[in-house]
């Protein structure tokens with residue numbers, strides 16, 4: 001029997017959907033090995049996050065609400081999460097493989113003397129965890145041989161869990177992050193302002209590459225607007241300053257698997273494919289017919305994006321009336 | 322000041338990978354390169370050293386004898402002062418043991434900054450820096466795209482979901498490099514010549530007095546994920562819209 005503790009991800013008090021993808025993994029784990037799961041909500045003024053987690057079948061929702069936890073400082077969050085796991089006897093700690101999860105969870109693992117598997121996409125019959133390695137060219141099955149286990153979950157590999165009803169007791173956890181934040185100071189956060197859906201949550205993603213140059217926004221935004229899509233980018237488009245870092249999709253950026261993915265003026269390097277090749281339908285628009293992106297695309301169009309994309313936008317708009 | 326940087330050998334991302342007979346790793350006869358993120362870490366260390374007189378830089382690689390070549394050519398030839406190879410058969414190590422090996426080196430070398438890559442492009446675990454920071458009880462600033470060091474502190478801008486976060490960490494600290502941190506320099510011919518004479522230590526894991534050397538995570542098998550098949554080419558935007566609508570039912 002396992003007790004799984006799930007680190008909830010939120011953005012200034014609003015629950016993020018990746019938490020529910022992570023929950024889907026936790027439910028699979030519990031179905032296989034037996035046991036129950038609790039949520040951990042860390043932060044400051046995060047009551048609404050705990051409330052949003054009601055109805056998802058957790059044994060309890062633990063809330064560590066403290067000014068020292070307002071920003072996800074890894075040393076502090078890692079410590080409090082480990083202290084909480086110890087105090088409730090959790091042997092498995094899971095969280096999304098977001099930048100916060102990647103930053104925090106290894107520190108928790110050390111405090112729990114736990115082995116950690118990163119970015120897992122499934123489990124094998126023998127209880128190994130599957131994870132992409134070598135930019136997703138191979139899948140590694142890894143065993144964690146310690147009694148305690150820490151796992152970060154690739155959200156795009158699990159459908160968001162549904163609510164099952166009922167209520168879970170909300171339990172405050174008196175955290176002691178103090179010392180762990182002594183040598184780290186949060187200075188600032190320069191956030192990308194957007195009214196579009198989150199890349200990790202969007203059903204449609206319009207991604208642009210270096211080929212769009214300084215017209216990156218002019219080409220991708222109108223199409224994203226008509227489709228209610230999130231905007232993504234290749235690394236080259238970000239490196240060249242056409243798109244913010246938060247847009248990067250790939251081995252070292254975000255991993256997405258939307259219903260529909262547009263790769264516009266993106267060549268299709270392995271590192272980019274690593275972040276999008278599990279999308280349901282892939283459309284590639286590129287002026288060069290030989291690019292590797294066409295090898296993974298369901299629909300390929302050889303065309304100048306500056307002409308084709310505005311036309312595509314207009315036709316979809318017309319269809320939707 | 323003293324800075325420890327990493328030099329990890331990885332298979333070339335463009336190499337065709339074959340799964341080894343035991344199914345647990347790739348066949349070894351592929352092209353290897355220095356992990357890209359280590360190149361960024363090395364460049365960052367060199368820039369800090371150039372801006373702060375009297376800074377010593379030390380490159381650490383953990384792996385077999387071949388790894389020595391990447392420490393020399395990838396780090397020392399670019400200007401790092403010394404090299405340390407910790408001999409280990411990579412199949413007997415995991416991210417956690419690598420972090421504890423670094424901890425052992427930190428106890429010997431007492432650096433002010435340990436600069437690693439944010440991930441290794443073979444294992445893709447993105448763990449070692451964070452594990453090390455916790456073992457040491459040090460602050461960390463991961464996924465760095467900008468690092469400024471002065472007065473015993475580092476101001477680090479981090480690439481995180483949603484934008485850019487800036488932290489101030491008091492040294493000693495662990496920093497992990499992201500790719501946009503800098504443009505790694507090339508080694509000069511003079512640098513390559515000099516590298517041959519730079520101090521280079523070879524250590525065994527046993528030299529580091531670790532409490533234990535057991536791994537916590539084992540790769541038990543590799544598989545090839547099912548690939549995607551290429552679909553169809555459409556002749557124009559109209560056909561694309563029609564297919565997306567009636568065939569894929571995606572719009």
Ligand SMILES: Cc1cc2nc3c(=O)[nH]c(=O)nc-3n(C[C@H](O)[C@H](O)[C@H](O)COP(=O)(O)OP(=O)(O)OC[C@H]3O[C@@H](n4cnc5c(N)ncnc54)[C@H](O)[C@@H]3O)c2cc1C
Pocket residue numbers: 208209210211212233234235236237248249250251252253254264265266267268269270271272275285286287288291303304305306357358442500
């Ligand atoms: C360690 C490492 C990690 C990496 N991680 C990532 C990652 O996470 N994500 C990522 O994306 N990359 C990553 N990369 C980079 C990757 O290897 C490629 O360099 C990058 O994906 C290329 O981006 P691109 O396709 O936009 O640019 P390019 O390869 O330059 O392609 C531009 C494309 O635009 C097309 N084009 C130009 N003009 C037009 C036009 N008018 N109309 C239509 N098409 C046009 C061209 O035909 C070409 O196909 C990584 C690389 C390394 C080494």
Ligand SMILES: Cc1cc2nc3c(=O)[nH]c(=O)nc-3n(C[C@H](O)[C@H](O)[C@H](O)COP(=O)(O)OP(=O)(O)OC[C@H]3O[C@@H](n4cnc5c(N)ncnc54)[C@H](O)[C@@H]3O)c2cc1C
Pocket residue numbers: 327328329330345346347356358359381382383384411412413414415416419436437438439440441442443444445446447448449450538539540541
């Ligand atoms: C034949 C073979 C079998 C292997 N079997 C296993 C196995 O069963 N289980 C397992 O966990 N690993 C195994 N490895 C080791 C694996 O290659 C990695 O070295 C190790 O797991 C660390 O990679 P990572 O993705 O975890 O590192 P990350 O956490 O992604 O690395 C982050 C950073 O840590 C530093 N770093 C990581 N590794 C080194 C290093 N060796 N030297 C110097 N700096 C380093 C770099 O700065 C890197 O950017 C095997 C390797 C080989 C060659």
